[in-house]
Amino acid sequence: MPILGPKYLRELLQAQEAPCVSIYLPTHRTYPDNEQDPIRFKNLVKQVEESLAKAYPQRQTEELRHKLQQLAGNALFWRNTLDGLAVLASPKRFDVFTLPRTMPERAVAADSFHVKPLLRHVQSADRFRVLALSRDRAALFEGNRYKLDPLQGNGFPLTLTEVLGSELTEPHRDRHSADAAQHAIAHGSGSRKDEIDIDTQRFFRVVADRLPLNGVPVVLAALAEHQSPFRSACHRHQDLLPEGVLGDPFHLSLEELRSKAWKVVEPIYLQRLQKLCEDFGTAYSRGAGAADLADAAHAAVAARIGLLLIDADQVIPGVIDPATGELRNGDLADPKVDDALDDLAEMVLRAGGDVVVVPHERMPTQTGLAAIYRY
Numbered sequence: 001m002p003i004l005g006p007k008y009l010r011e012l013l014q015a016q017e018a019p020c021v022s023i024y025l026p027t028h029r030t031y032p033d034n035e036q037d038p039i040r041f042k043n044l045v046k047q048v049e050e051s052l053a054k055a056y057p058q059r060q061t062e063e064l065r066h067k068l069q070q071l072a073g074n075a076l077f078w079r080n081t082l083d084g085l086a087v088l089a090s091p092k093r094f095d096v097f098t099l100p101r102t103m104p105e106r107a108v109a110a111d112s113f114h115v116k117p118l119l120r121h122v123q124s125a126d127r128f129r130v131l132a133l134s135r136d137r138a139a140l141f142e143g144n145r146y147k148l149d150p151l152q153g154n155g156f157p158l159t160l161t162e163v164l165g166s167e168l169t170e171p172h173r174d175r176h177s178a179d180a181a182q183h184a185i186a187h188g189s190g191s192r193k194d195e196i197d198i199d200t201q202r203f204f205r206v207v208a209d210r211l212p213l214n215g216v217p218v219v220l221a222a223l224a225e226h227q228s229p230f231r232s233a234c235h236r237h238q239d240l241l242p243e244g245v246l247g248d249p250f251h252l253s254l255e256e257l258r259s260k261a262w263k264v265v266e267p268i269y270l271q272r273l274q275k276l277c278e279d280f281g282t283a284y285s286r287g288a289g290a291a292d293l294a295d296a297a298h299a300a301v302a303a304r305i306g307l308l309l310i311d312a313d314q315v316i317p318g319v320i321d322p323a324t325g326e327l328r329n330g331d332l333a334d335p336k337v338d339d340a341l342d343d344l345a346e347m348v349l350r351a352g353g354d355v356v357v358v359p360h361e362r363m364p365t366q367t368g369l370a371a372i373y374r375y
Helices: 006-013 033-055 058-072 116-122 160-167 170-175 178-187 190-210 224-233 254-285 293-301 340-350
Strands: 020-026 084-090 093-099 106-110 128-133 137-143 148-150 218-222 305-311 317-320 327-329 354-358 369-373
Touching: 006 116, 006 340, 020 033, 020 058, 033 058, 033 106, 058 084, 058 093, 084 116, 116 340, 116 354, 128 190, 128 254, 137 254, 148 254, 160 190, 190 224, 218 224, 218 254, 254 305, 254 354, 254 369, 293 305, 293 317, 293 327, 293 340, 293 369, 305 340, 317 340, 340 354, 340 369
Parallel strands: 128 218, 305 354
Antiparallel strands: 020 084, 020 106, 084 093, 128 137, 137 148, 305 369, 317 327
């Protein structure tokens, strides 16, 4: 499964082989609320099938429809959802994301993907990841200042035994656990400790190689004696923050891990937001920025926006014409009307610009947006 980040969104916004199916659904973590989730998903799949039948031969969409039906009937999957679901499917991809953020209930079958519901999740300024690491275990989490959830896939979680298998040195093969390995260090010979350290270094290198690079800050949560060896194995990873959470992360609850990690991330987050706001103020004073939606829309059509800040809490009902940049106000009750700020963000991303979703109280304007021009 691909990593959900800005790079992935830009990839989706490029020309794709049709049909492109986008399904979004708010989901629930616990019983009995989650009982209705697969039923509602099946209803959305039915809507998609009806749309596909009007535009494509049945044989052309058979495999895609089969995959959607398989997911709808996967009871184990529906028992392990989070707060939102995104399914993006086409003849060449079938990507499923369980998200720690609620999604609008929506199903679209078209010649391109509908990515607006993902924008505010992917581009949020307070996103971060936590790598929980011990001598023989690694797990990856993603969250924000409010919540933290485990990430599945892309090689995580993983264990020393899974990675090295038959290549484990003798002390690990004999004991099969980190606790026993620690016993060997305390009571065994120096050579046994050296062998265990070799396994640990090899394991850390594999973890470092699998750690995705997507521009989201990563906090290392590990014992003090494991921080430096892992950082040496991961020295080229630009997302890994220099400060980490000290201690055994597998003895912490999710909330304790989130709280400790956020204390590491928060100063960097606030510093980044302050710089973005200062950069906008400088650009705006020189006529190289915009705070008005109509002005920004025309600039986005011309691919002039290099950086766009949008208010996390503001919605502006309307539609931006992607060809002319003309803004048409509307009502969200109209199914053809969406959030014009999301329209603008999509246009900026499509043109190679950057988008950052900022909390309302940190925005440098009251208009819902702040754009910095490339030229």
